[in-house]
Amino acid sequence: MPTSVPHATTTAVVAHGANDLRVERIERGEPAPGEAVVAVAYGGVCGSDLHYWRDGAVGESILRAPMVLGHEIVGVVARPAADGSGPAAGTPVAVHPATRHPTEVRFPADRPNLSPGVGYLGSAARGPHTPGAFAGEVNLRASMLRALPADLDLRTAALAEPASVAWHAVDRAGSVAGKRVLVVGAGPIGALAVAVAHRGGAAEIVAVDVYEHPLSIATAVGATRTLHAGEAAEIAAVDADVVVESSGTQQGLASAIRGATRGGTVVLVGMLPTGDQPVPISLAITRELTLTGSLRFNDEIDAVLASLTDGSLVVDPIVTHTFPVADALRAFTVAADPSVSGKVLLDFRER
Template sequence: MKAVKWFAPHDMRLVEVPKPAPKPHEALIRIESTGVCGSDMHYYTDGRIGKTIITEPLILGHEYAGIVESVGADANPALVGKRVAVEPGIPCLKCEHCLRGRYNVCTTLQFPGGPPYDGALAEYSAVHAAFCFPVPDAITAAEAAMIEPLAVALHTIELAHLMPGETVAILGLGPIGLLTAQVARLAGAGRILGTDLLGYRVDVAKRYGVDAAYNAQTIDSVETILRETNGRGVDLAIDCARSTLTPAIACRVARPAGRCILTGISGEEYGQFPVDIARRKELTITWCRRFRFNFQTAIDLVASGRIDVRSLITHSFPLEQSRDAFELVSRAGENVLKTSVDQ
């Protein structure tokens, strides 16, 4: 089958690889759509996220959907022929964390598109059938691939324990930030403030539930958010950026005894933290690691029209042009929000 492999920073090539055969518990997916994620950008441009380093050529991509072509002997045969959103990351399901339901932090979780596990920029993928979620007919393949980032946004707001009317700051208005704004709005947020370094993202943020968005290139995020909240700070500060600076900004804009949820991936092993401010304010700081048990809710919210993933998909490329898709996202060209690779 055809696949696209990463060989070196900015070097991805179409290659021929063996078509996978599903194991007894697996489904074979004919992949229709793979989203390009901000986390993919770290691998694409640097070959690493923190200490996780690509050492062999690797197929990237973890946000994907497709049609189940066949299933192994122990998998549900009713899946065959269905379009499914695939929850990436297969946990061991045996360790303490898995047994506690915290399977997203399983230490032996196999995540596609993260070394050494091949991802979804390919014609087929064999995956644990329990992690394939059928979507209604009205959901397109590219929308089904957006279930994965939406699941991240749902997990973010779940961890935040957002209460009706609470003020929220979202740092980073890419697809994850704009999905998080929509989920926060649905969950009853009060005023939502947002910041981003890209003017076009600031301009579209209102469509997704952000009340006031600011360009962090031209204003001071901390000053502005504190001023907009009369010096108090927000109840909930959420980092959805790809930056080492935003966790510190989240601490500065949260109110005393407020909460920070850190969802963005800086790509670095260490970051800066204003430990004195965080301590004096007695902040609750929570990291978000992907998602757990959020896929079905994400599908239901898209199917019922309560979350808009469609308008976030601004670009589409064929598999052969995957590198162009990654280049576009890496330089944030053409007002890109979400790019999908469609086949």
């Protein structure tokens, strides 16, 4: 188990700019009264982390100062919050990485993920940036912490955050029980969407990708059939009730629209580049498709953790690599190659 260190510095993974990733010692600082000190066990490398590393930006969120990366983390409470809130010391926890801030912009009260006032760990969307949690120890609001059952392995629980993103995306289409589901893009989020749809009772799940490796992972977590992204006619013939577009590409969105049945639903969870996208929108009109966006998640993490614990949500095959934090650059390099990797984890337990 991770343990607290007796000083206020810690090893962290920091993006200083495009192609400038460093593993370095940083000041942890003292926690606020409502914050706990969490000794991080595992951190999952997300697509946004890769963009900050390679591009120095994620869409309009531009890196303007060095920033600790990471928002997919699990660990153990090393020091509980001084105000008595949150889990006790020694409790294994997953982390909900969002913090709500006041805003005057309108959004549905029951969908706080749409609030522009939400801060996210490891995000350059706001100034100053919100530091992430790829560090040996981090100070986190007690309200972010979700106590884990003793029989839920930390390595499995490390997928709770991205699985919540996938859960939210599948939920945006309503029930998938007995339906045919098409998932375009079988990277970690796509594979997790397959797993969630499988748990939800989908009758058929077809996964699409450009590489064989992610398709094999999708099969392991519930896909009943796989197609190569270049098989345009076969994808169009899927005739899916629900399509989850998780590739974040123009070609993927076009395939998603063509692969949907008349009156079907297409959920867009893959983040497309900023700006207009050339897609066959006329088909969405003439087939009366429902196109719906999906952004992060709200409280789905609680259902995810319960499903990971009871074994109804199978995610273990999605983790393909684990690297010690000292090898963070190598981990990011592997994670950036979807032909050989699924979810890549950083191990902070030995540092």
